[in-house]
Amino acid sequence: MKAGGAAAVLLLGASTISAEPFATRDQNPLLAGFGLPSPLPARIEPRESDSARWSIAADLNWASTALVQTSARETLIVDAESRELRIAVQRSLSPQTALRIAAPWRYTGGGSLDSFIDDWHQWFDLPEGARPALPRDRLRIAYARDQTTRLDSRYAGHGLGDV
Numbered sequence: 001m002k003a004g005g006a007a008a009v010l011l012l013g014a015s016t017i018s019a020e021p022f023a024t025r026d027q028n029p030l031l032a033g034f035g036l037p038s039p040l041p042a043r044i045e046p047r048e049s050d051s052a053r054w055s056i057a058a059d060l061n062w063a064s065t066a067l068v069q070t071s072a073r074e075t076l077i078v079d080a081e082s083r084e085l086r087i088a089v090q091r092s093l094s095p096q097t098a099l100r101i102a103a104p105w106r107y108t109g110g111g112s113l114d115s116f117i118d119d120w121h122q123w124f125d126l127p128e129g130a131r132p133a134l135p136r137d138r139l140r141i142a143y144a145r146d147q148t149t150r151l152d153s154r155y156a157g158h159g160l161g162d163v
Contacts, residue, residue: 021040024061025038028067029141030141044096044097053091056089059086061082065079066078066134073146074145075142076143078141079130081109085106086105087103087105105158105161106160106161107157108158110139110156114137
């Protein structure tokens, strides 16, 4: 059987086909608390008889941010790794209505992805941006304006994020 035929058999054999949104957010430590809420599932699970249906989901996002921007008056450095485990509990009330609560546990620190990302960029001959100018697996978030340091953090942290 050819590859196209095998794919057709797999698709026909699937009882339910649905697409879910890609559950990710901007992991830049300075932006992670802002933005749109997480995407919701495309379909609300039907209720089972008269009782509402519960569902639980977990998503892990692991990212490395390497950013250096300078201008005549400002300098911004973001060199950090973020890991976010988000647990979501949902209860369907009707075919059109559901309640959902999500709680993230977030870590920001120096991490361990820099070497892997450097190798990936070299292997595929991709631009490296600010990465060569930054130390590996270290945390630094700094901002200066008009020669005055407004923020300079080098301390890792973890905890519960916005629910």
